[in-house]
Amino acid sequence: YDPKIPPYLSSDKNSFAYISARDRWPIIITQAIDDIFQATRNAEVPEKISEGKKIVEQLAKLKYEVQHDRVLTPLPEDGEPDIADYNRELEALGNPKWFGGPWLYIECYLYRRIAISFSLSNHWKSHDVFHRQKISTFRSSLPAVTELAHQYEQIVSTMHSEGVHTTPEQEKLLFTEVMEICLWGNATDLSLLTSLSYDDIQKLQGAEARKRAEKNILANDLPEVYDVLIKLRENGQPGEERTIDIILDNSGFELFVDLILAGYLLETNLATNVILHPKSIPWFVSDVLPRDFFDLLSALQNPQRFFSESSEGSSDATPTAPITAEQVSTLSHLFNNLSTHHSEGRLIIRPNLFWTSAHSYHRLPHVNEELKADLQASQLVIFKGDLNYRKLTADAMWPPTTPFRDAIGDMAKGFRVLALRTCKADVVVGLAEGVDERLKKETGDTGEARKWAWGGKWAVVQFSDGKNQ
Numbered sequence: 394y395d396p397k398i399p400p401y402l403s404s405d406k407n408s409f410a411y412i413s414a415r416d417r418w419p420i421i422i423t424q425a426i427d428d429i430f431q432a433t434r435n436a437e438v439p440e441k442i443s444e445g446k447k448i449v450e451q452l453a454k455l456k457y458e459v460q461h462d463r464v465l466t467p468l469p470e471d472g473e474p475d476i477a478d479y480n481r482e483l484e485a486l487g488n489p490k491w492f493g494g495p496w497l498y499i500e501c502y503l504y505r506r507i508a509i510s511f512s513l514s515n516h517w518k519s520h521d522v523f524h525r526q527k528i529s530t531f532r533s534s535l536p537a538v539t540e541l542a543h544q545y546e547q548i549v550s551t552m553h554s555e556g557v558h559t560t561p562e563q564e565k566l567l568f569t570e571v572m573e574i575c576l577w578g579n580a581t582d583l584s585l586l587t588s589l590s591y592d593d594i595q596k597l598q599g600a601e602a603r604k605r606a607e608k609n610i611l612a613n614d615l616p617e618v619y620d621v622l623i624k625l626r627e628n629g630q631p632g633e634e635r636t637i638d639i640i641l642d643n644s645g646f647e648l649f650v651d652l653i654l655a656g657y658l659l660e661t662n663l664a665t666n667v668i669l670h671p672k673s674i675p676w677f678v679s680d681v682l683p684r685d686f687f688d689l690l691s692a693l694q695n696p697q698r699f700f701s702e703s704s705e706g707s708s709d710a711t712p713t714a715p716i717t718a719e720q721v722s723t724l725s726h727l728f729n730n731l732s733t734h735h736s737e738g739r740l741i742i743r744p745n746l747f748w749t750s751a752h753s754y755h756r757l758p759h760v761n762e763e764l765k766a767d768l769q770a771s772q773l774v775i776f777k778g779d780l781n782y783r784k785l786t787a788d789a790m791w792p793p794t795t796p797f798r799d800a801i802g803d804m805a806k807g808f809r810v811l812a813l814r815t816c817k818a819d820v821v822v823g824l825a826e827g828v829d830e831r832l833k834k835e836t837g838d839t840g841e842a843r844k845w846a847w848g849g850k851w852a853v854v855q856f857s858d859g860k861n862q
């Protein structure tokens with residue numbers, strides 16, 4: 394079921410794959426080492442301390458292997474069934490080196506390998522080595538968080554007030570706005586943006602920035618998605634369930650906007666249930682784990698405590714503006730709204746090991762029957778972010794004008810798929826003729842490299858209705 398088009402390789406110097414492997418992975422591993430080093434210093438139980446030191450050694454060895462382009466070694470068993478898949482594929486790829494194989498596989502292997510050091514310990518099994526980074530970046534988001542929470546409060550109260558009528562045009566505009574907020578929430582992921590300052594992060598968020606960015610959406614299928622959802626709502630039978638699934642990407646601000654989207658879909662009855670799909674192990678630095686979901690809710694519930702503390706044990710100097718009583722009340726409205734949806738079973742969080750496998754989604758219908766059935770029953774499956782897009786397209790070197798539905802393989806059959814993705818990697822499909830060439834010229838890219846697509850400045854919103862045969 395893999396496409397015939399070859400995938401991007403970590404050895405390809407024209408691709409972001411190579412830059413990632415050479416420059417970014419060693420930094421990410423170093424940050425992980427710093428975290429566990431600090432956490433070990435704070436630990437008291439002797440066995441925990443010695444295990445912590447062992448993990449530091451293992452991660453240092455991993456960094457050495459990456460930087461010296463060693464062969465990827467089979468993953469040791471940690472009791473989870475995905476290890477066998479990883480190792481089978483490693484063999485099928487002919488035991489590649491770090492700079493000599495498919496970017497997608499090798500990058501997933503990297504995070505699975507980091508996770509093993511923890512899962513094989515007794516005291517660090519549930520330690521999220523990226524947790525402190527996630528928290529401290531979310532703290533910098535307070536202005537945008539309160540702005541959006543305030544808008545949400547107004548939307549909900551307008552919707553429920555007597556005698557207020559919104560026109561279909563207004564409803565469609567609001568839908569577009571919420572979806573685009575959710576899209577651009579993906580621009581602030583940690584694996585790329587750790588070097589940004591507090592001011593930079595704030596500039597990326599907020600209404601102004603969104604308006605400016607609309608022209609940067611290179612393909613936008615939102616009108617079609619809206620029509621589909623409206624029809625489903627109109628034709629729905631009373632008591633019938635209409636579920637929307639969101640395959641989550643990053644924690645912090647992005648998860649926050651995903652929850653705003655989920656709440657909006659439920660409040661407008663565009664869905665009766667929303668299922669959120671997080672990861673099961675620390676993944677691509679900032680991806681959502683179930684714990685991040687609950688942490689976010691508790692930050693909304695206790696904003697004073699969360700937003701005015703500096704990160705525990707962290708040396709970063711995130712400025713913390715005092716939080717006002719009005720902001721507290723806005724955030725607690727959002728907390729009450731979302732936690733009611735959650736406790737009444739409309740907002741569900743459902744992990745699956747498939748999301749941290751190295752499989753592209755071309756294989757999903759063939760290797761995971763349960764997930765296939767679940768997602769085919771959904772009225773819409775929203776895939777957030779860059780990595781999900783790479784997996785949907787198998788991270789293959791498609792010509793950029795390939796129609797989206799042709800690039801997602803069997804995910805175009807029987808699944809309604811919507812990708813909300815800011816571009817942070819080479820693969821891109823569904824562009825109009827000439828767009829790639831124009832952007833290459835404008836950004837001064839010479840030769841093969843598609844650097845315009847690496848930095849999260851451009852985005853695509855692409856839909857496949859599931860009817861490809």
Ligand code: F6P
Nearest residue numbers: 582584642778779780781817818
């Ligand atoms: O391209 C850089 C990168 O780390 C990719 O490896 C990955 O696809 C992406 O960024 C992560 O971004 P996102 O959080 O949007 O999936």
Ligand code: MG
Nearest residue numbers: 642643677680
């Ligand atoms: Mg991510």
